[in-house]
Amino acid sequence: MSASEESIAAFRHRDDLASIPVYRQGKPAPAGRRAFKLSSNENPYGPLPSVIKAIDSTALTTMNRYPDMHGWKVVERLAAKYDVSPDSIILGAGSSEVITELVNALSGAGTEVIFPWRSFEAYPIIVRGSGATPVEVPLTADLRHDIPSMINAVTDRTRLIIVNNPNNPTGTTVSRAEAEQLLNAVPKDVVVLFDEAYYQFNTDPDTELGMDLFRRYPNVVVARTFSKAYGLAGLRIGFGIGPAPVIAEMGKVALPFAVSDVAQTAAVASLDAQDELEERVRDLIAERDRIMTALAEQGWHVPPSGANYFWLQLGELTDTVAEKLTEAGVIARVFSGDGIRISIGTHEANDLVIDTCAAIIHELPAVADQWSPSR
Ligand SMILES: Cc1ncc(COP(=O)(O)O)c(C=O)c1O
Structure with missing residues (x-):
């Protein structure tokens, strides 16, 4: 019995509570060293400038x-x-x-x-x-x-x-x-x-x-x-x-x-x-494409992404790769035993992602064999 089951057992409660998984938030970047939070598919830029102005003046x-x-x-x-x-x-x-x-x-x-x-x-x-x-x-x-x-x-x-x-x-x-x-x-x-x-x-x-x-x-x-x-x-x-x-x-x-x-x-x-938004979206798409091209050149197999993140299917190598990313300051979303999702960040963060992935595949060429497109 888990700690939460033990404590809830003291109260009348729904029979199916134990079957509800817990949502885990993307990890924050650790303080005190250069690291980028790329774990929650957030926009790395602040709100649009006109939005800040509107909030300031009214809300x-x-x-x-x-x-x-x-x-x-x-x-x-x-x-x-x-x-x-x-x-x-x-x-x-x-x-x-x-x-x-x-x-x-x-x-x-x-x-x-x-x-x-x-x-x-x-x-x-x-x-x-x-x-x-x-x-x-x-x-x-x-x-x-x-x-x-x-x-x-x-x-x-x-x-x-x-x-x-x-x-x-x-x-x-x-x-x-x-x-x-x-x-x-x-x-x-x-x-x-x-x-x-x-x-x-x-x-x-x-x-x-x-x-x-x-x-x-x-x-x-x-x-x-x-x-x-x-x-x-x-x-x-x-x-x-x-x-x-x-x-x-x-x-x-x-x-x-x-x-x-x-x-x-x-x-x-x-x-x-809309104009400010489109400019940012264009920038993030260009950054995503830059990372995807670089990783493909390094030998990674990355599924095509239509989002502000991409996925590395790594199976049993997931935790090993996650450790190396974290050490380098790339804080990604890790699904143990399955793969890692990395959000598109600022240019500087994305450079770090590219350089870290180059080092990882050099050290651990088997990452390229964990998944490849079937077509
Ligand atoms: C696929 C998908 N749907 C919905 C959401 C919900 O986002 P929010 O509640 O911030 O609108 C997320 C957030 O990560 C998501 O990834």
């Missing part, structure tokens, strides 16, 4: 008041941007809250939620938290969504299917044809969530996939966030777009006032700063 003076619960100033902007009805939009304290609301609204004990695996660490936690059973469909050998197997996993108990595009942590993307194959095969009363936390970094022409599909299929919900490209991870604001009846039910299970006024003001200012 900081309203902290004595509760925020607008529905965040209308953001909802109206998003409705205009995406040309959808405001009742198709819901805000959350990050898209993790939006995803949690969707899972809680649709599923519960005795039901199932299908998602790819390995994928976003929060999915099994959120699904277990609702009382539902996670149905984890392994990625293909190319570390992509296995669409036929996801379709085969659908049962009468299925309440939700999650598509993570680009997939965290592998960076791999889902094509339009694959998404349509899924949507055409599953019952129309099963909701399909497109979690697009990183879509701005996806240079595929289908990068607006989720919104296009929302317009064409009645059962699509899209989750997006201001945490990544917009650089507002610390403020906690994301949003969902979906069929109005689904959004209304999500509202019932939402935590009231979860999205602060500061976050709402920052989100509106971010939407106004």
Whole structure:
């Protein structure tokens, strides 16, 4: 029995608590030496300059008041941007809250939620938290969504299917044809969530996939966030777009006032700063491509990434490589026995990633044999 089970045993509690995994935050960079936190897919640059200005001048003076619960100033902007009805939009304290609301609204004990695996660490936690059973469909050998197997996993108990595009942590993307194959095969009363936390970094022409599909299929919900490209991870604001009846039910299970006024003001200012945003996204994509090219030249096999991170599939060498990265000051996200996800950082951090990876493959050439694309 673990320590937490021992202590909770003294209280009446849910029988399935022990089955809920614990979310582990990306490690911080250690103080006192040169090290870069590349463990949480954060934007290495601060918030956009115009966003800081907007917060300074308005939001900081309203902290004595509760925020607008529905965040209308953001909802109206998003409705205009995406040309959808405001009742198709819901805000959350990050898209993790939006995803949690969707899972809680649709599923519960005795039901199932299908998602790819390995994928976003929060999915099994959120699904277990609702009382539902996670149905984890392994990625293909190319570390992509296995669409036929996801379709085969659908049962009468299925309440939700999650598509993570680009997939965290592998960076791999889902094509339009694959998404349509899924949507055409599953019952129309099963909701399909497109979690697009990183879509701005996806240079595929289908990068607006989720919104296009929302317009064409009645059962699509899209989750997006201001945490990544917009650089507002610390403020906690994301949003969902979906069929109005689904959004209304999500509202019932939402935590009231979860999205602060500061976050709402920052989100509106971010939407106004499209040019500044695009410049940063272009820079991060160029940096990602620079790292990927350098690693390929060194002999690494890296799956193509459409996100602000990339994945090293390292199997049993994962911990050894993680140690070497940490020693060098590269603080990455380590999935022991499986692989390592490294976020794209500043130019200086990325130089360190490239140099450290060169040293690692020189010392340990077997890292190149742990995975290679099947095509
Ligand atoms: C795939 C994916 N979805 C959703 C989120 C949630 O981000 P946030 O709650 O900050 O919007 C993350 C964060 O890492 C993610 O990787």
